[in-house]
Amino acid sequence: MWDPGAWNLYSTGMLVVLACAVIAFLALSRERDDLHRLLLIDLVEIPSLGIIALLGTDLAEALVLPGLVVGIAELLALSQIYLLKEGLREKPEGRLPIEVIELGHAPVIIAVILVVYGIILSGFTGGGVAGLGLIFFFMAKGHRENFSLMEAAAGVSWAIWVASFFVFMFLPEYWWLAVMGAGGGILLKVTAKMSLVGTMWGKPHE
Amino acid sequence: MTPEYLLGLALLVIGTIASAFPRDKDYLTRLINLEIPGFGLLLVMLSYDEALALFTFAGVSVITTFVFVRVMEKRGIP
Amino acid sequence: MNELYAILFGFITLLGGVTTAIYRDPFDKLISLSLLAAGIFPFIVDRGYVDVAAAAALIAPLGTIFTLMVCRRRARDA
């Protein structure tokens, strides 16, 4: 039955966000170009996250984070598939020809602030923030990549993660240690992966 | 009835329409228009006090922009 | 937040959002986008999330700078 009392702020917002999602899907269904479709998939993701965010409890926060993780992973995979399909292999020219970026110390300072802040935050959020700082640094200042170091970081983060899982299982009284270990592990893992994205920029080094 | 909530919904609608049916249909216009609903979602999350989600979304949306810029630079603008 | 400030900052935000959607030149769009971001920060600080505001203020320009790389490409080609 139609109940005027049910049309509170929450329902109206839900209706608006659903309308946005419908518009985005409509545009997606009419689009033929692949890169445009990739952009529209990102557009569809935003109202979908809005529907979750409108739940407005801790549950929403717990559901938005995996949604974002899946979204960024999906986008990375799809963009890589797109590049392979189109046969685009050459790396774009690195370095921004912007005075404030190239001549000043801004990239270093901002990258350091973001990385330190990300380490304080820890978890996936901190990994994203710290990784963003590293992406910016690698892109602005160039890089001498050392992939074995990053592989080592990923391996170490795996080990920390499994160890904290075992702590959860067998020594539940040290749960705080396990939470810190898991948060640090995810931080290391996400940061390593994101900075790998940054090193895909720039001239080929061979 | 918080102002953040209403503003966020308004930006979400404007941005979605602008990004779904942009005036010039090219990649750069769509990429910039995509940031408007992002800010709208940020405001909606703010009105529900979801600080951690807000943080993560801000970081991830910029990484998304970077991935798109990388693809576009490799492809070249048509 | 006082109604006057909500209206003023909301006006800046909406102005930025609408003009970002309707402008055609990418540089004009980016300037409007930074106007939109400027309108949002008072709302974030007013809710008490000062740490979120500090991080978002550092993250938001990075998105613009990444987008500028595509603009540079187009300006050089044209």
Next chain:
Amino acid sequence: MIALAVVAIIAALEAVRVVAERNTMRKLPYLNVVSFAITGSLMLLLPHPLTILACAAYFVGSTLESNAIASTWSGGIRKHE
């Protein structure tokens, strides 16, 4: 209280001028005024020691952003090649 009102009104007026200006380069000074005003209003909205940090971050970020836009618009650094 009156200071915050003045700063917010200045921000709104300059935002209108940013939009009304047709030339891309002439928009940038007005945009700078908006970001100065917003920085001031952030501090006046929540007088707390941590807000200084947020103000500084916003100030640095917005200045960097408009500098980057201006630098790219004018063609960036000339390459010798």
